[in-house]
Amino acid sequence: MDTKNVVIVGATGAVGKAMIKCLDNLEFPVGNLRLVASERSKGKVVKTSFGEITLETISDEVFESSDIALFSAGGDISREWRDRVVAADCLMIDNSSAFRYEYDVPLVVPEINPDAAREHNGVIANPNCTTAIAAVVLWPLHEAFGLKKVIISTYQATSGAGAKGMQELLDQTRDVLEESEGNPLKVSKCHVEPRAFAHPIAFNIIPHIDKFQKNGYTKEEMKVTWETHKIFGDDSIAVSCTAVRIPTLRAHSESIVIETEKSVSVDEAREVLEDSDGVKVVDNPDDELYPMPLEASGKSGVRVGRIRQNIVFGENGLEFFISGDQLLKGAALNAVQIAKLFV
Numbered sequence: 001m002d003t004k005n006v007v008i009v010g011a012t013g014a015v016g017k018a019m020i021k022c023l024d025n026l027e028f029p030v031g032n033l034r035l036v037a038s039e040r041s042k043g044k045v046v047k048t049s050f051g052e053i054t055l056e057t058i059s060d061e062v063f064e065s066s067d068i069a070l071f072s073a074g075g076d077i078s079r080e081w082r083d084r085v086v087a088a089d090c091l092m093i094d095n096s097s098a099f100r101y102e103y104d105v106p107l108v109v110p111e112i113n114p115d116a117a118r119e120h121n122g123v124i125a126n127p128n129c130t131t132a133i134a135a136v137v138l139w140p141l142h143e144a145f146g147l148k149k150v151i152i153s154t155y156q157a158t159s160g161a162g163a164k165g166m167q168e169l170l171d172q173t174r175d176v177l178e179e180s181e182g183n184p185l186k187v188s189k190c191h192v193e194p195r196a197f198a199h200p201i202a203f204n205i206i207p208h209i210d211k212f213q214k215n216g217y218t219k220e221e222m223k224v225t226w227e228t229h230k231i232f233g234d235d236s237i238a239v240s241c242t243a244v245r246i247p248t249l250r251a252h253s254e255s256i257v258i259e260t261e262k263s264v265s266v267d268e269a270r271e272v273l274e275d276s277d278g279v280k281v282v283d284n285p286d287d288e289l290y291p292m293p294l295e296a297s298g299k300s301g302v303r304v305g306r307i308r309q310n311i312v313f314g315e316n317g318l319e320f321f322i323s324g325d326q327l328l329k330g331a332a333l334n335a336v337q338i339a340k341l342f343v
């Protein structure tokens with residue numbers, strides 16, 4: 001098999017680190033791997049399964065010597081470098097939301113629309129993490145039963161805000177425990193300074209991710225609607241989401257209600273999901289088995305369970321709960337799966 005020279009931009013971040021592991025786990029045929037981060041990381045050495053690699057700053061030369069660039073350093077850097085990456089004939093697979101809604105930039109989940117990846121003009125976008133995790137479960141149900149309406153409530157981990165989000169949860173939890181001296185009655189009176197989130201995240205939940213839009217939804221919530229339509233190639237499905245940050249470290253969970261065109265039973269849905277790539281059914285309430293973020297962390301398949309007939313939509317509706325590692329399927333794993341379409 002031909003090898004590909006790969007560069008990861010944002011290699012020290014939550015997503016970038018997961019990308020290095022995914023290249024190895026998916027046995028990606030890496031020729032040379034280069035790791036790019038900010039000025040403050042320059043010169044540090046990272047131990048990887050591809051050898052010890054020295055972190056470097058971004059430059060044209062990096063892209064001229066690479067076939068594929070996996071970008072996860074934020075939208076501003078992606079926007080700034082796009083034209084130069086494309087000019088260097090290096091395929092850009094971008095994790096930010098910078099290009100997702102451009103008509104000639106494919107938005108790809110390989111289990112769903114791998115053919116769209118071939119129509120790229122130098123850039124392929126990776127979907128928002130909440131969307132990607134839901135999409136791998138919703139797509140087989142859509143194919144089998146036709147989705148009419150989808151209503152999602154999310155439980156999103158702090159790592160969705162990057163390495164700094166996880167650190168904030170750990171620091172605040174420790175500070176609150178110290179200040180309250182472990183007295184539960186004192187916890188809500190503790191003073192912690194939020195930085196990564198709008199409010200304290202320790203011992204709290206925050207129904208606010210990304211900026212509020214004119215329609216009252218947040219951008220994170222609207223991304224789920226916009227991106228599901230683009231990935232499925234079908235904007236007739238009504239999709240609504242409420243996105244909530246919770247004090248976990250890794251793996252997003254979502255409670256999902258669907259209304260379907262055709263009637264659907266729990267057994268039929270379970271059979272479809274058990275046969276679907278990227279999905280793992282974990283659904284045995286009698287043994288207290290259902291998806292949870294701690295169990296889903298570090299795993300590639302999106303867990304689905306609590307599958308039940310929805311009592312509002314009856315035989316044309318289901319309700320279920322999913323947990324998926326958003327640093328993997330919602331970011332790094334999906335990006336490397338896209339890259340693998342080109343080897």
Ligand SMILES: NC(=O)c1ccc[n+]([C@@H]2O[C@H](COP(=O)([O-])OP(=O)(O)OC[C@H]3O[C@@H](n4cnc5c(N)ncnc54)[C@H](OP(=O)(O)O)[C@@H]3O)[C@@H](O)[C@H]2O)c1
Pocket residue numbers: 009010011012013014015016036037038039040041042058071072073074075077095096097127128129159160161162163164326327330331
């Ligand atoms: N976290 C998620 O669940 C998730 C999911 C899907 C998509 N994404 C997207 O992926 C991107 C990265 O997210 P993250 O969570 O990994 O963030 P992160 O943990 O904050 O990491 C940011 C990375 O960008 C690097 N960086 C910053 N400025 C740079 C510069 N001028 N040149 C080169 N590299 C620079 C940082 O390097 P230093 O360490 O040197 O500062 C670090 O490696 C964002 O666009 C985010 O929206 C994240």
